Amino acid sequence: MKFPVCLAGELSFFLSAMSTYTISAQTQTLSGDALAKNLKSGGYVIVMRHASSPRETPDQQTANADNLNHERQLDEVGRSSAKAMGEALRRLKIPVGHVFSSPTYRALETIRLLGLPTPTVVPELGDGGQSMQGATKAQAAWLQKRVKEFQKGTNILVVTHFPNMTRAFPQWTSGLADGEGLIFGPDGKGGSTLIARIKIEE
Numbered sequence: 001m002k003f004p005v006c007l008a009g010e011l012s013f014f015l016s017a018m019s020t021y022t023i024s025a026q027t028q029t030l031s032g033d034a035l036a037k038n039l040k041s042g043g044y045v046i047v048m049r050h051a052s053s054p055r056e057t058p059d060q061q062t063a064n065a066d067n068l069n070h071e072r073q074l075d076e077v078g079r080s081s082a083k084a085m086g087e088a089l090r091r092l093k094i095p096v097g098h099v100f101s102s103p104t105y106r107a108l109e110t111i112r113l114l115g116l117p118t119p120t121v122v123p124e125l126g127d128g129g130q131s132m133q134g135a136t137k138a139q140a141a142w143l144q145k146r147v148k149e150f151q152k153g154t155n156i157l158v159v160t161h162f163p164n165m166t167r168a169f170p171q172w173t174s175g176l177a178d179g180e181g182l183i184f185g186p187d188g189k190g191g192s193t194l195i196a197r198i199k200i201e202e
Helices: 005-010 032-041 076-091 105-114 137-146 162-168
Strands: 045-049 096-101 155-160 181-186 192-198
Touching: 032 181, 032 192, 045 137, 045 162, 076 105, 096 105, 105 155, 137 155, 137 162
Parallel strands: 045 155, 096 155
Antiparallel strands: 045 181, 181 192
């Protein structure tokens, strides 16, 4: 049975991911009812790219009031999709426990609009500055380790950036869009495996 369109669309923040280390090379994809049921039980790690954000930084007139450093921020699409994702989590009763975030404004804004708990800010999840240089080995290693550590009864959310995700999970991030997320579950061997990749607008 297919998931109702209104709810299936709100599951869109979940993404597929991969690790070049102990993450299983074989993925077990879930969707619709099966995905929702598994996420409601907890025990997964969701790694997502922040919601839609233009490359340009805002000026004095267009910056959000709390964006004091005039960093990149979400656009209208990003704000609405983040709010919809948060509403979907609550409607579907999908628990999210610990939240980890890039220190950038656009990542923190995504989490705030989701209505989730105050995140733990992790430097390794950052964007390397406005130049968006390629992710470092340390940043990739942090993600690869995090997706092997699960929390019983709830899910963990990590919000970061495209370069970090592609460096950590190169096989599963081709064409990764803003707001897309990778969902990892245990592989039964002490590592993790990819179970879904979903775009936020879906």
